[in-house]
Amino acid sequence: MAENVVSFLLERIHDLLTEKVNFLMGVRNQIKLLQQELQIMRSFLKDADSRQEKEAVVREYVEQIRDAAYSAQYVIEKFVHEIESTKLNRRWNKISLFYRCFKYVRKLKTLYNVGSKIEEIKGKISQLRVNLETYGIRRLKEGEGPSYSDRVVPELRRSFSHFGNHNVVGLVEAAKTLATELVKPGNSGSRVVSICGMGGLGKTTLARMVYHHDEVRDHFSHFIWVCVSQQYQTRDIWEQFLFKLSSPDKEEREKITKMKDGEIAKELFVLLQKTRSLVVLDDIWDEDAWSLLSAGFPTQEDTETKVLLTSRNKSVAYRADPRGFLYEPPCLNDDDSWELFHKVAIVQRVQPYGDHPPATGAKNSKNPLITVESMEKLGKEMVRHCRGLPLAIIVLGGVLATKHFIDEWETVHKTIKSHLKTVNGDHRSAEFGSMEALALSYDDLPYQLKPCFLHLGQFPEDFEMPTRRLINLWVAEGMIPSSNERENEETLEDVAYRYLTMLAERYLVQVERRSSTGRIKICRMHDLIRELCLTKAKENDFFQIIELRDSDREMELLSSPVIDRPFSIGRMRRVSIHLKNFSGLISLGTEECPPIMSALGFSQDGYSGVSQELIESIVSRFKFLTVLDLEDIRGFAIPKGIGNLIHLRLLTVNSAWTGVLLSSIGNWRFLLALYIDPYGSAELIPDVIWKMKRLRHLYLPVQYGWRTKKLQFANLNDLQTLKNFPAKIADVKDLTTLPNLRKLVVQIPDDSKLDEFMAIFQPPFTFNHLRSLSVNTRMNATKNIDVAKIRSCCPRLEKLKQNRRKIFLKYQNTLQ
Structure with missing residues (x-):
């Protein structure tokens, strides 16, 4: 996705420029000019991405833009890494004058080379923008999307009420249920009955059975079936309804065609209000389509007319009638x-x-x-x-x-x-x-949802995907627009969850489990939806999947037969490593590594792991990693050199041995999420967490290591999740400097520390955003928390626990 790549690069450039890093002085102007060119290009890419499916020329331009953006990112990240690595090892007072002069000359040469490369890439992007504009690609404003006329909708998707299907299985009871709902009189039944589900489930077939059902035929006097589809004209649909309801002669038809849109809608509204009609709107794709069409339908009035609609988007049903009857056909057993x-x-x-x-x-x-x-x-x-x-x-x-x-x-x-x-x-x-048929659902996605959908393909087949993990990955990968977060109540995580909800409403992910508050907790993908995802990801060079088994142990990681070599050399930025019966004994290889930015790992059997040699080589050679997610991958200890991954935005090594972490992890200035072993493998966690000013989610061990003497957390303004705050070695007053906390788990060693903790809940101070609080007290702590005091300072609290026992759960309205 070129637009996603460009957006991530813009965010990275913004980070560097706002950091006011001194070493950028030599190339700051070139980077700023590149930033301006990319901002203009991004406004063209929204339209280009929507047209590349059907136009080979646009597809070629988009690929070139994506490659140019990747090249620019590689040049900038490599430059930053070289300069930062040099800076971290400086000992100016111990270095000879000759060596300092040598380093200065080398720096000037690096600046010149980087500046010229950035100029070259900027020129290429500028020319590609001209090519897009010449070809007719539109520059879209912020919030504006491609029009329906730009989308491909095969004529074969149109449906008809009379077209029968003798190969029907498992729909008889469903058809009876829907027919019964439609024939209920007046206010006792739903005015809008919806059939919603993923493509290929048989929604139209079921609607056709209901349309011809004996109960329905006996009840209604008029029957109208219209296929809305993605390409529709509101006026044309209203005219179809009017013609079918009134059977006009030639003169009356001409009169209708001369009416204004508002007059046609009113005429249709009045006619439907007077009759007992069944209106079928088949294959309606989005809420806007319903909003435009609904002016002609008396769904909110006292009428005997009913609407039956089918859609791949559940939000259409909610918009049509929040109290309407919704049926979601299951897959066949x-x-x-x-x-x-x-x-x-x-x-x-x-x-x-x-x-x-x-x-x-x-x-x-x-x-x-x-x-x-x-x-x-x-x-x-x-x-x-x-x-x-x-x-x-x-x-x-x-x-x-x-x-x-x-x-x-x-x-x-x-x-x-x-x-x-x-x-x-x-x-x-x-x-x-x-x-x-399924691909139509992908093509219909808003441009900002497409990279999120494609990202799901990295997870193994039938994998249960935790919402927490997805959201953290999407934010770290730059798939969520970060503009104006400070000005809005909605955080990046809120936007990411909204995107996940939209994918679920479009049936591109299946909800497996919800939390006690109703939020999506676990989801998965239908196998065929995942096949679609993999196909589209390959077309967009989005990621590579590497499957490793013990039979591959003599091979090198990047020589896996599943890797397409031309792709891996030039375009590999994300890898997803699937371990199946794998002991971890494999080498990274000796050839030059591609500039991988994201590496995910999955153990599909629960015991496959990664060897220490492999993880050490990954950390030393994948220098530009922004995401390293090895959740539940075992067999290794966190490498000593991991602090050198200065570009990291997310690190998940919760099943790795923590041991002694070096103070070099304080170099993670851009880190957003950190998840390390929640149990007892830590020996020393250095007091550098306070340096990670961008941290949003921090998951610490329950046992932080006997060599850890002190940890500070003050002024981490973006921190939302803090799990296992160690009250024994940290000042609980630091918590009052974390204004955006949403989830907090505190480890309390004794009654005196519990008293200190309770003392921070003192008006007028409030935790304005805290939703979940868990207080875990040790055996030698005998006191209980003061529930009323905590609730008075936490206006949005939804869950409160002590020692895993629920004390307060807002949505059940219980106090114990």
Whole structure:
């Protein structure tokens, strides 16, 4: 995503310029000019990103812009790293005059080289901007998005009320439920009934069954079906309704076409108010479409007209009628999946001919005909890949329905994923495969959600993704716009959670678990949605997945066969390492490493780990890492040289041995989130945390190490999460200097420290943003916390615990 890359680079440049770093003086002007050029380019990229799917020329320009932005970032990050590394090792009073002169000349040469490279990249970006403008790409203002006319919507997505589908499984009860809701009289029923779910679930098929249901047909006098889709004209839809309701002659039609939009909406409104009509709005994509169309529908009046709508976006249903009836079709279970596949691929060919359907060509003894037994065996294995998605099952069944020889079925069996992407495996096919249908949901995403969606593809298949982890990663990766955070109540994390909610409402992620307050806690991706994600990520060079098993132990990490070498050399910025039955015995390799900025690790079996040698080499050679997330990866201790990763914005090593951390971790000036072993592996945590002024989330061990004598936390203005604050060696008054705390866990060793802690809850001081507070007292502490005193100083408190026991939970309104 070029726009995301440019935005992250702009944020990085802003960080450096606002830091007023002295060593930038020699190239400050060039960097500022580059910043101005990138700001202009970003306003063009929103339109360009939306058009690259269908226009090869735009796609090529976008790729070049992304590469130029990556090059600029590499040059700047390398320059900063070289200068900072030199500065950290300075001992001017002990260095000879000759050596100081040598270093000064070398610095001038570095400045000249960096300045000329930045000038060259800026010129290239400027020329690409001219090319985009010449080609007709628009410069969009802040908050403005591409118009619907810029989107690709195949005509085949249009639906019709009369088009039947005999291959229906598992929808009879759902259709009856929806029909019953629609025929309820007046105020006792919902005026808007919605069917919402991911693409391919059969929403239109279900709506069609309801539309033709006997109860519905007996109840309503007028029936109108319109497919809204992504490309729609409000006036055209209103006219369609008027023509169907009033059956006008030629003269009346001409009169309607001459009406103003407001007059047509009013005429339609009045007609629907007088009749008992069923209005079906199929495939309505966003809230704005409903807002525009709803002027013609009396959904808030005393009327017998009802609206049935289908959408891939749950927010459409909420906007149409917050109290309306919402039905979300589930994926098919195993039995229904097989029944649907059997209908499409087997039944129609077997019934007339028995076990041996006729072949299209001459029978060949070396290529035997497929038998029913073989069809069922191979079919049951293949249908599992559809994961209950009806469209995918129908696509697969359609592919196999025309194949009569066993080797043809076995070929499909071996290449199942490619056949689910397009009908008959033909990428030139005019019909939709399941992946093309799902891709419409991706194409419809607002530009700022696309990188967040693609980022999810780095997680393994069926992985339960914690909201906390996703939000911290998105913020650290610069995927959340940081402009004006100070001026708004909404933090970067709030925006990230809103983005996750929007992806869930569009059914691109599935909510697995919610917290007691109703927030999304765990989510996952449907397998076919993940396949879509991986396809789009590859098109955009977004990340590389490296799968490691013990069978790969003789290889080098960056020589993994899953890596596309041309890609890895020039464009690899994110790697996701999946460990499966892996002991960690593998080397990084000796060739030059790509400038990787983000590395994620996953142990898919719970015990695979990373060797100390590998983690040491990663830390020493991936010098530009901004994100290192090895949550739940074991087998190594935190390397001594990790403090040299001065660009880090997120570090998660919660399953690594902490041991002794060096004071060099104070170099992490840009660190936003730190998560280290929550248990007892720390020996020494240096008193440098107070230097990390940008910290937003800090997860410390319960046992901070016997060699740790003091920790300071004062004036970390951005800190929102502080887990395991050590009251024994830290001043509890430091907490009063943390204005943005939202979650706090405090470790209290005894009653005297508990008294000190309770003393900070003294009006007029308040923790204005604190939502969750946990106080853990040791065995020799006998007192309890003063609940009333805490609540008086924490106006937004939602959870309060002592020693893991819930004392106050706002949404259950309980006090114990």
